[in-house]
Amino acid sequence: MKEKLTSLADAVRRIPSGSTIAMGGNLLRRQPNAFIREIIRQGIGDLTLYTFASSTPVDMLAAAGALKRVEGIYFGFFGLGMAPNFRRAAEQGRIDVRDFPESGMVVRLRAAGAGLSFHPLKTTLGTDMARLNPDQVREIVCPFTGETYHALPAARADFTIMHGYVGDKYGNIQIPVVRDSDDIDQLMAKAGRKVIASVERIVPHEQIRANPTLTLIPHVWVDAIVEAPYGAHPCACDGFYDEDVEHLEMYLEAARDEQAFDTYLDRYVREPASHEAYLECVGGLKRLEKLCVGEVV
DSSP: OOOOOOHHHHHHOOOTTTTEEEOOOOOSSSSOHHHHHHHHHOOOOSEEOOEEEEEEHHHHHHHHEEEEEEEESSEEGGGOOOOOHHHHHTTTTTSSEEEOOOOHHHHHHHHHTTTEEEEESSTTTTSSSSHTTTTOOEEHHHHHHHEEEEEEEEOOOOOOOEEEEEOOOOEEEEEOOSSSSSTHHHHHHHHEEEEEEEEEEOOHHHHHHHSSEEEEEEEGGGGGEEEEETTTTTSSTTTBBBBOHHHHHHHHHHTTHHHHHHHHHIOOOOISSSSHHHHHHHTHHHGGGGGGSSSSS
């Protein structure tokens, strides 16, 4: 097996401006925020994102002016409110936004993973999806039954970025036995031509081999893996730590004003030279350990 362990900065350098990125995570859980901060630091932009339910990543990239287009099911902070930077950019026409139901994004990712150009779907029939999005939702007729379906295009991405639990130097990524739902990270991984993942901990390969049924993403899918403790912060990594509500509330207060949030980006994204420097900036490991719900990361 090929060793794929690298640094966060080196992994992100593989992503050129103009790329299409599928992004793992869901709501306030396992969002690949360490990657997003590094993307902003390196000035990568003109990006198209395929997401499921996204919060901080799409909001930070919107504030940094790095997004061209976003396709997903929801953009917000769950119980804490909407995504102010994303909403402002969308309302001003700075981002092309395409909204899909959950079933729609799932079948689009399935099509990409299966090497298909589209996937049929019935749940959008009777809605305005085809009228409002005619280039991506089209009516077709089944050649076998004559039934009517909508055809949705495959969500094939240049890269998938995701944050996982533990992994080894070869790129095998595992999930804990006790966890929240797995969402669609496997589908996201299969939809990307290249997969770049961060994990809370790099563990010996022998630990992976001892529990092979816990492997969610196998090494053959992964092009690069990065060790990034608290890599989802200020969001949660279920089984490891909860979301940092104090930081998220401060984030959202700053996001109410474009200039104030640019100051946030300077302090927490642009000025820290690394992920480790960011962790110190938000209070250091002593503070972050208070968020832990399982083993200390």
